[in-house]
Amino acid sequence: MPGAPGQARRRGQGWRALTPWLFLLVPLALLITFTYAPIADMVAYSFTDWDGVSPELHYTGGHNYAEIFTRQDLFEVFFVSGYYLAASAVQIVAALYFATILSFKVRFRNFFKGVLFFPSLINGVAIGFVFLYFFQDGGTLDTVLGLFGVHTGHAWLGTPVSANISLAGVSVWRYTGLNFVLFLGAIQSIPGELYEAAELDGASRWQQFRYIIAPGIKPVVTLTVILSVSGSLSVFEVPYIMTGGATGTETFVTQTVKLAFQYNKTGLASAAAVVLLLIVLAVTWVQRRLVPDDRADLV
Template sequence: MGRATDPTVRGGAPSPAPRPLRDRLRRGVTPWLFLLVPLALLVVFTYAPVINMIAYSFTDWDGVSPDLKVTGVHNYVDIFTRPELFQVFFVSGYYLAASVVQLAAALYFATVLSFHTRFRNFFKGVLFFPYLINGVAIGFVFLYFFQDGGTLDSLLALFGFHTEHAWLGTPASANISLAGVSVWRFMGLNFVLFLGAIQSIPSELYEASELDGANRWQQFRHIIAPSIRPILSLSVILSISGSLSVFEIPYIMTGGATGTETFVIQTVKLAFQFNKTGLASAAAVVLLLIILAVTWVQRRLVPDDKVDLV
C-alpha cells in the first residue's frame, strides 16, 4: 500500500511557505517611512517655493500687499527687452573665466598630491581650508585686502612696486579681484572631489603603465583623465551654475557697485529694495531655466557613461 503524498512536497523537498501578508506590507512600507521626513522637507522647502515663485512671476506683486494682479508674461518681456536688467549677466563672464582657472588649478594640485609628495597632507589642508571659512568673513577680509593702501598694496611695496591702486574702483579691476577671491575660496572643493576620484583609481593601472614606460603626463592623459570624467563633469556643472548665481562675495565687498552687480544681486534688490517681487520672481525663473539648459547641454555633450581607459 503506497504512502499518501503530501501536497506541499514537490520532488521530495518541502516548498517554502508563503510569506505572511503582514511581512510583505512591512517590507514595502518601511522604506517609505524612512523617506517620509526628507521628502516632506524637500517638498516644503524646495518644490513649494519654486511653484510659488513661478506663480508670482506672472503677477505684479510687491511682496507686501495682499492684492496682486496677473500680468501674464509682462515681467519676462521686461527682462529680455530692458538692457539694464539682462546685461548684468555679462558680469558672470569674469566668474566663468575664473572657474576655468579654478578647475585647472584644482586638477593640477589633486594630481600632484595624489602621488607621493613631501608634506602632501599639509598642502591638502592648506588648499581645502578656504572652503571651510564663512563667506561673510572672507568678504570682509578681502575688502581690507584690496582697499587703497591695504594689504595688497603693502605686499607689492615689499617687492618694490610703490603704488596705491583702486583695485575695487573700476569695473574691470573690481570684477577681476572678486573673481580671484572666488577662485581662492572654492578651489578647495574641486580639489577634494578630484583628489578622491584620483585616489580611487586602482594602483595596478599605474604599475602596468610604468612597466610600459609611461611618464606622469601619459598616466594623466590615459588613466587619470578618463577615470575622473564623471567627477570632472560634475565640477563643470557646479562651476557654471555657481558663476551664473554669484551673490555672497560681490554683495559683501562692493554691494554691486562699480559694475559688479550680478544677476542674483539685481534680483534681490528688485524684490527687497524696489518691492518688485513679481519681476524678481521672473528673473529667478529665467536664471533657473538657464542653469537647467546649460546642465542639459553639458550632460548631452559629455555623458558619464563614456569612460574608456585607452
C-alpha cells in the first residue's frame, strides 16, 4: 500500500500536535474549576440580593453597583489605598537601592540579603499580631523611643492618619524583601562584561546604574510596579488583624468581607469584588500602555 507511510506520518504529526494539549488538560480543568467558574458565580451573584445563606436569591439588576458608587461610605475607603500606594513607592525605591548596593562586592552582603528577605517569609497574620504589640501604648516602639529620651505619649493606632501611616509602614517592612529579591535577580542576570567595560571607561557606580542596571531591569521594575499598585488596592491581612478596619483604616477588601460575612450582603459584596477586579485590570492596562515592556539592548 503506497499511501500507508504517508498516512502513518500524518497520524504521528497529529498526535504530536495534540500532545501539548493533553498535558494542559488537567491544569486547564483546575484553572477553570477554581478560578474562572468562581469568578463567573461572583459576577452572577453581584446582580442579586443573595445573603449567602438563603437558597433563594432575587435578581436586582444593577442596584448593587449603583449603591457602591452612590453611597459615600462604601467607595471612600479607596482613599485609604493612597497610604499604601505611597508605601509601595518607598519600598520599591528601598528595594532597588539595596539590590544595587548588594549586587556589588560588599562585606557581609549575604547576611544583609537574609535580613532583608526574612520579613517576606513570615505569615501576614503573625506580622499583624507582632506589630499590634509594637504600636500599642507603652509597647515596643514607645520603649525604644524612650531609650533615646523621646516620650511622645502618642496613640499610634488612635487616629486615622497615624494609624494608616503605621499600617503602611508595616507593608513596607513586609514587602521590601520580596521586591529586593526580584531586583537582585534581574541585576545579577546582566552580563558581567558590561560592568568590566564600564569600569575600564571610568564609569562611576551611578553611571553604571543609570546606563546598565536601570535599562536592564526595566521589565522587572514594570512588573513590580503593577504588583505594588494592585496590592495597594487589595490590602487585607494587616489592617484586618491590627485594627479590624477601625479608626479610618478600613480598606476596600476588609469592607467587602464585612458586607459578606458580618452583614450578610453577599450580593453587594460580590459587586464590590467585581468593581475592585475591574479597577485593578484598568490600572494594569493603563500602566502597560504608559510604560511598554520593551527589552533594552545593552550590548
